Amino acid sequence: MQEAKDPWVIRLRARDADALEEMVRAYSGPLRRYLTGMVRNPSDGEELAQETLLRFLENLDSFRGESSVKTFLFRIAHNLALNRMTSAASQHEVFPGDLPEETKAGASPQRDYQREEAASAVRRALALLPPQQRSVVILRNWEDLTFKEIARVLSLAEGTAKAHYFFALRNLRRHMESSHEP
Amino acid sequence: MNHEEALKAAMAGGPLPVEARAHMSSCPTCAAELAALKSTEAALGAARPAAEGDPAWESRLIREISFARGFRRASRSTSARWLRIAASLLLAAALLTAWRGLRPDTNGQIVAGAAGVATSAQTRPALPDQTAPLWTDMGEDSTASLLQATESFTQKIQKEQGVEGAEGLDVLESGGWNG
Numbered sequence: 001m002q003e004a005k006d007p008w009v010i011r012l013r014a015r016d017a018d019a020l021e022e023m024v025r026a027y028s029g030p031l032r033r034y035l036t037g038m039v040r041n042p043s044d045g046e047e048l049a050q051e052t053l054l055r056f057l058e059n060l061d062s063f064r065g066e067s068s069v070k071t072f073l074f075r076i077a078h079n080l081a082l083n084r085m086t087s088a089a090s091q092h093e094v095f096p097g098d099l100p101e102e103t104k105a106g107a108s109p110q111r112d113y114q115r116e117e118a119a120s121a122v123r124r125a126l127a128l129l130p131p132q133q134r135s136v137v138i139l140r141n142w143e144d145l146t147f148k149e150i151a152r153v154l155s156l157a158e159g160t161a162k163a164h165y166f167f168a169l170r171n172l173r174r175h176m177e178s179s180h181e182p
Numbered sequence: 183m184n185h186e187e188a189l190k191a192a193m194a195g196g197p198l199p200v201e202a203r204a205h206m207s208s209c210p211t212c213a214a215e216l217a218a219l220k221s222t223e224a225a226l227g228a229a230r231p232a233a234e235g236d237p238a239w240e241s242r243l244i245r246e247i248s249f250a251r252g253f254r255r256a257s258r259s260t261s262a263r264w265l266r267i268a269a270s271l272l273l274a275a276a277l278l279t280a281w282r283g284l285r286p287d288t289n290g291q292i293v294a295g296a297a298g299v300a301t302s303a304q305t306r307p308a309l310p311d312q313t314a315p316l317w318t319d320m321g322e323d324s325t326a327s328l329l330q331a332t333e334s335f336t337q338k339i340q341k342e343q344g345v346e347g348a349e350g351l352d353v354l355e356s357g358g359w360n361g
Contacts (some may be wrong), residue, residue: 009355015251015253015254016253017244017248017252017253017255018255020244020247020248020251020253022311023246024240024243024247025240026243028239028240028243029232029234029240030233032206032233033230033231033232033233036231037231046239049243050243050246050247053243053246053247054250054251056250057247058251070206084225084351113227118225118228118229118351119228119229120229121228122225122226122228122229126226126229137226141223141226141230142225142226142227142230142231142233147194147195148194162190162193162194163190165193165194166190166193166194167190167192169219169223169226170219172226173218173222176222176225
């Protein structure tokens with residue numbers, strides 16, 4: 001059996017609190033952003049990010065280092081998001097489209113408003129995409145994963161991940177255009 | 183290569199294959215579609231929410247996960263381990279000193295401390311001259327003061343580490359530092 005040689009994983013297995021802190025500081029933000037983008041609810045995003053980290057630590061002994069820690073974490077996060085979306089759909093819940101905004105210092109209030117309007121339009125369109133396509137565009141554009149990494153996270157062939165991305169962008173553009181029509 | 187294949191290849195990242203490039207340069211519809219897709223991609227990037235989150239939330243996460251999964255501070259435990267090693271070495275040095283203070287001289291007589299040294303100076307001619315000052319310094323008084331120095335050194339380190347007595351060491355060793 002292949003053993004994970006990542007020093008970070010070794011330290012986490014030894015229950016080193018410093019390693020845990022480094023992991024939380026490095027990944028909790030991106031996980032929360034991805035999960036909030038998927039489930040469209042910031043508090044659910046936070047809760048699922050915590051659950052992702054706990055599941056990762058729970059399964060640390062079975063982590064063999066075939067994929068990176070990042071890919072492994074996003075894979076857990078993706079499965080948790082799908083479960084949550086399935087259960088939310090069964091309960092007919094409707095999530096608001098609020099996401100934490102990335103702050104950019106130095107912009108004027110008017111520019112801030114315009115930028116926020118444009119960002120909101122994109123996020124509304126994003127929410128209309130099927131989960132698989134939404135996941136691909138978020139992982140690619142917001143989390144900077146390669147198509148190879150995305151394919152691992154979503155258990156797809158790399159070519160399929162690329163195709164999802166293309167169709168996702170096309171659908172996103174259509175949704176954005178239709179939202180501008182009177 | 184058809185329109186869709188050319189567009190997929192163009193949006194897949196990396197260098198554009200020769201066939202796709204040739205298609206794009208000869209097909210205005212695909213060129214326009216590619217420009218629109220690139221613009222959508224840019225808008226998506228601009229709408230990216232902040233990843234750097236709330237430090238209070240992160241700290242809470244660290245605390246809760248540490249507690250749930252039994253993590254502890256390696257650096258604190260290491261400090262405690264070194265503290266114990268230092269104390270053990272000093273204690274060993276003190277015991278060695280005490281033993282040397284009581285060892286028999288060349289005539290089989292026990293030399294016990296400074297008083298013994300003072301009364302039996304004539305019974306130790308076999309010792310080299312340069313050892314005499316060391317020998318005379320190794321009496322009971324100096325052993326006691328070395329032990330005292332050991333104790334105060336240990337207390338000083340414990341104070342620096344924020345550890346109160348032996349109970350503090352037990353807390354460190356039993357993984358009490360989860361926060």
